Amino acid sequence: MTTTARHIIRLRPREGRRVRAGAPWAFSNEIVMSGGPKSFTPGTVVELLGDDGAALGTGYFNPKSLIAVRLLGPPGADIGVPFFVEKFARAKALRERFYDTPFYRLVHAEADGLPGLVIDRFGDTCVVQVTTAGMERLTLDMLEALDTVIAPTNVIMRNDTASRSLEGLDAYVRAAKGDAPPRLKIEENGVRYFADPSGGQKSGWYYDQRDNRAFMARLAKDARVLDAYCYSGGFGVLAAANGATEIVGIDSSESALALATAAAAENKVAERCTFMKSDVFETLEKFANQKRHFDVVICDPPPFAPSRKDVEAGARAYRKLARMASAIVAPGGFLMLASCSYNVSRERFAVECAAGIARNARGAALIRDAGAGADHPVHPQLPETAYLKALAYRLD
Structure with missing residues (x-):
């Protein structure tokens, strides 16, 4: 997703301190919700600005969620396949410093810079959990990048967590690639x-x-x-x-x-x-x-x-x-x-x-x-x- 004509979300006065200190979330009571934002499609990629107009970061927005904005990267970040490739490669390199075999949590949501996404790796099978509307909208790019970095034989979308309902998402389990082995x-x-x-x-x-x-x-x-x-x-x-x-x-x-x-x-x-x-x-x-x-x-x-x-x-x-x-x-x-x-x-x-x-x-x-x-x-x-x-x- 390019930065062209990206929607803007502004923080209310005196609400930028947490984000400027490194917090990856902006809550619904911290942002200006009047006007356009209420009509934005849940999961829309946005630019987050302070009340002074300073750009604070790129994230995705859900007007129906208490956690309204979850940050993905710096201002103007291009959120697409290359973005996910870089994140996955970095996450994989960290795990390979500790584990000799490909059995580990590959992505741990915000701590790996990917809010709403958890991936567990079981050899040539990856189990993916998407918990937010923003990450749901980015799923195709995410899966393409996962194939580039890991090239798993099987990818199972384990999207049946209760937290998805808070984002207005349906629950489902399916194989996005290959099969879903029972064991x-x-x-x-x-x-x-x-x-x-x-x-x-x-x-x-x-x-x-x-x-x-x-x-x-x-x-x-x-x-x-x-x-x-x-x-x-x-x-x-x-x-x-x-x-x-x-x-x-x-x-x-x-x-x-x-x-x-x-x-x-x-x-x-x-x-x-x-x-x-x-x-x-x-x-x-x-x-x-x-x-x-x-x-x-x-x-x-x-x-x-x-x-x-x-x-x-x-x-x-x-x-x-x-x-x-x-x-x-x-x-x-x-x-x-x-x-x-x-x-x-x-x-x-x-x-x-x-x-x-x-x-x-x-x-x-x-x-x-x-x-x-x-x-x-x-x-x-x-x-x-x-x-x-x-x-x-x-x-x-």
Whole structure:
């Protein structure tokens, strides 16, 4: 898209400070909405100006969204195939510094300069998630650039996230190129897993926990390990491959447990792995009543606070999980608690975890305070992109 006759969006007086400081968004209450902007088609590429007329950047605009403008580049940027080629090549080069195999998050939205776009790479298959009207309108250019830089055999558009409705977009899943295989093989931390790119959660796999899985696996040798909310076996199978004597994985999804079982067999650790469909809180209570203990307990739940109104209830749930999980950790054992709820701050999460552990009169030492890996970079002006928290403790 060229800059010819590009629409203009102006900020209201005294509303340019955040954008000038590097924020990639302008909210609807910060811009002049009277006149033309209300009639602009959602996703229109625009020039953002300050109230003084100074050009601040190029982005796309949605008059129906709270986040009205999402910036793509500097003033006058040409948003087309070459733009995406440069962004993808830069993102790929960063990942290749850290990962020897082509299994990683290739694009992480604003942190890679591409708001509304997430791409996970599974070898010769890419799973693409578009969450905004602006990126939806740029999809053809984006896919052409992806073919230039990555040349995947398969491209799956996994556009079924709830956030699309906020942008007035329909939900759909389809293959934009090639096929949509029902099962993909993944290589991570020297172990092979399986993912369902069309029907699984998110893109079918959680690359964000890669480093935390590797850390916990170092504690697993000769250990009894409980992998709660195990999904498709990310923590548990790696722990087994690193010498754990027993793995118990719990999840509510039969399809995810089938993938975990397949991964255990693929890595020849099936005889040490038991995966069960069950409610985690009920199972933790049952194990406590049975006085059953584990040397390593890992809890990686779905978001307990998916929105701001859920923060207090979510915080209570994290405290309860910490209390119940720490009750079944053997003396001298290890507990990892994770949260992907960006609405619950890292500080609040740590407070709730510590309080839950303390309810069992357990002494604890925090040995790891981490987030996602390098393929999930964080935009310095968007704390939301640092959503993942992972705390590991040694318990007395």
